Amino acid sequence: RKEVEQDPGPFNVPEGATVAFNCTYSNSASQSFFWYRQDCRKEPKLLMSVYSSGNEDGRFTAQLNRASQYISLLIRDSKLSDSATYLCAVNKGTTDSWGKLQFGAGTQVVVTP
């Protein structure tokens, strides 16, 4: 089993609709969680950190469910420009894994007119 898993998609979303997807992680000691956005042939860019209480940034909402060991990302009022691959990243949280973020393979989102 991979340490960090994502549904590869694609999630085809009509413009203006809401889309949500999850990322599961295997290490219960994980401490830090992030969502990155990656456009085709570009570098990953930090979208948002994920806090225990959940957090929102405009149309984007991230949640953490420690009991079930997953994080989620919800995009409201989808724009064409939201089309991208969304990567989750999880820090293992153990002393021998300092600084080592584990990345999921990404969820592709395609927003259609």
Place this chain on the structure above:
Amino acid sequence: NAGVTQTPKFQVLKTGQSMTLQCAQDMNHNSMYWYRQDPGMGLRLIYYSASEGTTDKGEVPNGYNVSRLNKREFSLRLESAAPSQTSVYFCASSERGQGEQYFGPGTRLTVT
């Protein structure tokens, strides 16, 4: 602020050739990382440097060496390139070990 810069952007090597990928950051970050990204595999950590003067292996270090030249610069060397090293290489930096990482634009390497 340029953030994280990488050179070159593209490179084609023949099997057995060597090359060094350069990375620099101007954010005064302590930690720097090298990843490779292959289709369907996600980002895999090659080497990282927790702070100036230290380096350590990541998930896929074989065939690579690194140098943390100073706080700003972290280079990745392929001593004898192999076709399996065809990939996109990203450098990243972070202020602290468990914090968010910021990526450079990547180097697309093809080994024939």
